[in-house]
Amino acid sequence: MEDLKPRAGRPTDAAASFDWDALVHDDRVHRTIYTDPDIFAAEMTAIFGGTWTYLAHESQIPENHDFVTTLLGLRPIIVVRDAAGVIRALFNRCAHRGATVCRAAAGSARVFQCPYHGWTYFNTGKLSGVPWPDGYACDFDDAKYNLAQVPRVESYRGFIFGTLNPDAASLVDHLGPMAPIIDQWLDRHPGGRVRLCEANRLKYKGNWKLAYDNSADGYHVKFSHRSLLEMENRLKVGNQKGMSFYKDAPDDAPMYVQYLGNGNHFKDKRPNIEPRPGALWEIEGPHPGMEHFEERLRERLGEAAARALDLCASEPVNINIFPNLLILGNHIQVLQPRAVDETDTTWYGTAVVDDANELDGAVDDVNTLRMRALESFPNFGEVDDAVNFEEIQRGLMAEEDPWVYMHRGLDVPGRVKTDENGVITAPATDEVFMRETFKHWKRLMASPPKLTIQRET
Amino acid sequence: MSSAPDPKRTSHYVTDAFYDALVRDFTDWQKDDAVLGDVGLRDSARAFLEREARLLDRHLFADWLELFAGECLYWVPATPGGGDPRREVAVCLDDRRRLEDRVFRMATGFAWSQVPESRTVRLVTNVEPFATGTEGIFMVRSNFLINEFRAGESRSLAGWCGHRLRRVGDGFEILVKQVNLMECDQNLRNPSNII
Ligand code: FES
Numbered sequence A: 001m002e003d004l005k006p007r008a009g010r011p012t013d014a015a016a017s018f019d020w021d022a023l024v025h026d027d028r029v030h031r032t033i034y035t036d037p038d039i040f041a042a043e044m045t046a047i048f049g050g051t052w053t054y055l056a057h058e059s060q061i062p063e064n065h066d067f068v069t070t071l072l073g074l075r076p077i078i079v080v081r082d083a084a085g086v087i088r089a090l091f092n093r094c095a096h097r098g099a100t101v102c103r104a105a106a107g108s109a110r111v112f113q114c115p116y117h118g119w120t121y122f123n124t125g126k127l128s129g130v131p132w133p134d135g136y137a138c139d140f141d142d143a144k145y146n147l148a149q150v151p152r153v154e155s156y157r158g159f160i161f162g163t164l165n166p167d168a169a170s171l172v173d174h175l176g177p178m179a180p181i182i183d184q185w186l187d188r189h190p191g192g193r194v195r196l197c198e199a200n201r202l203k204y205k206g207n208w209k210l211a212y213d214n215s216a217d218g219y220h221v222k223f224s225h226r227s228l229l230e231m232e233n234r235l236k237v238g239n240q241k242g243m244s245f246y247k248d249a250p251d252d253a254p255m256y257v258q259y260l261g262n263g264n265h266f267k268d269k270r271p272n273i274e275p276r277p278g279a280l281w282e283i284e285g286p287h288p289g290m291e292h293f294e295e296r297l298r299e300r301l302g303e304a305a306a307r308a309l310d311l312c313a314s315e316p317v318n319i320n321i322f323p324n325l326l327i328l329g330n331h332i333q334v335l336q337p338r339a340v341d342e343t344d345t346t347w348y349g350t351a352v353v354d355d356a357n358e359l360d361g362a363v364d365d366v367n368t369l370r371m372r373a374l375e376s377f378p379n380f381g382e383v384d385d386a387v388n389f390e391e392i393q394r395g396l397m398a399e400e401d402p403w404v405y406m407h408r409g410l411d412v413p414g415r416v417k418t419d420e421n422g423v424i425t426a427p428a429t430d431e432v433f434m435r436e437t438f439k440h441w442k443r444l445m446a447s448p449p450k451l452t453i454q455r456e457t
Numbered sequence B: 001m002s003s004a005p006d007p008k009r010t011s012h013y014v015t016d017a018f019y020d021a022l023v024r025d026f027t028d029w030q031k032d033d034a035v036l037g038d039v040g041l042r043d044s045a046r047a048f049l050e051r052e053a054r055l056l057d058r059h060l061f062a063d064w065l066e067l068f069a070g071e072c073l074y075w076v077p078a079t080p081g082g083g084d085p086r087r088e089v090a091v092c093l094d095d096r097r098r099l100e101d102r103v104f105r106m107a108t109g110f111a112w113s114q115v116p117e118s119r120t121v122r123l124v125t126n127v128e129p130f131a132t133g134t135e136g137i138f139m140v141r142s143n144f145l146i147n148e149f150r151a152g153e154s155r156s157l158a159g160w161c162g163h164r165l166r167r168v169g170d171g172f173e174i175l176v177k178q179v180n181l182m183e184c185d186q187n188l189r190n191p192s193n194i195i
């Protein structure tokens, strides 16, 4: 592995030049962590790539030679399953003069030929050849002419992560108590797996952390999503639909929020729902085709329709894996910072895969309903949050009023509980998950890991 | 006595057969030999689309909903061409009830993505009607450019629409409106306004 001086030539070293303790307090953080381009630049190495960062899902590259392109921080990356089936994260950056070698969003390729001067690489990243090599005196077997790649790439149950920190703990250790929560999310499905499908893709002009801060925030729901709550219940007969459990006294409801270390947190709304098949479906708001497909599933499956219908409903959890992976409902949402004040949030849908026919031939109907349910929140919920993130970014332009408070629940006796494993649990509207995430963020920013890249030899 | 379910309240018409027809009707329909040269038809289709644009620009959403058939679809695909919505999510895929939900939500006054509301001016051009093989039903392709101003910023959204229209008296009703945004598979900032 090659040691890097990633910011060589820059006059300042962010880790040393900011007073992190002055920016991140127990109860509040300073506006500049959302607005300062130098802090953003430092995050793109200290956090994105400095810690395990979500890259892609294995179902996007099911066969050898399949690839998808993405970003790790701002680095262009090709996530590819190479000729031997090894998943790699190649830097999409020609070793010659730096052009991207792959410009497609996804596809299948045994080699990547740089469009600029034709240097060609195997999908392991190794250089296969350059045009007119007799014009060079160098030895192209030198590894420095192979594509750079992310030295540590690991998957947990289909979720592919990478880090440039060679000393990082294994991914599964890093996830720690998050791993069994991911298991539960997957194991509802036939075969314990899902397939990523198309996405609702949104963008907002605001810092990426505004979305991460929001991801387990139970305080905003009643207000930011007021129009959605009203809409979902405008025609209701019987049950309150959707997230109505946030409306009255959310802190007294059985749902809770947990902090699970390494910036990861979990909002569990399942305890609000009766623990029986079909109960989740009963609170689902309206979707196109809902009544027709429900009747069809009940006719076809009888009692077993309840489980199938629950798979069409939005699973009431938020599984937030720092810094960029938010598993919520049936979505796999990925945060992609673009600039200090610009973020893409891509809400991948997930489809049920039923190779063992556990759903007795109903998988297509389940997916049809599930696609419609998936569209609901990005259309009628997230758009309002995204505007609120943009309005925070505007509000934070007020330099003389720098503090962003996240002290809900802090020092309230008996409210926040820590178990013997360090897992912190609090009522649904508590901001403890944010406070703990910022402690983790501060540690990474104040002493960023030394990063490396790797090349085939 | 049984009566047909009210599509404003329950969604029984979005069936497999409905999706099959949707995919069929919106695949490969823009053929030269299907273009209807009838100037009168083209003119009335253009007038219909211009009125639709005016109602949206003026935020007369209840009137806009009246342009649609009872069993209708408003569809903004997330991939060029649209694929099969049973297998993929769309930017928007609204049956009658969800379309009314969309309008209802904006009218609550608490849909923050539309507070303040978008101001829009729509240009609708290149209107071409196509025959469908079904008497009284036409496909109409049109191009659009929407200039949108909201919260101190302006932007443009470009693309083309496929309207599946049914003749009703002297006018039309919309069976399906498919909106093909140029950036349909890209990350869209605040796509909360009706396109
Ligand atoms: S930059 Fe790729 S071959 Fe020159």
Ligand SMILES: [Fe+2]
Binding pocket: A214, A220, A221, A224, A225, A381, A382, A385
């Ligand atoms: Fe929200």
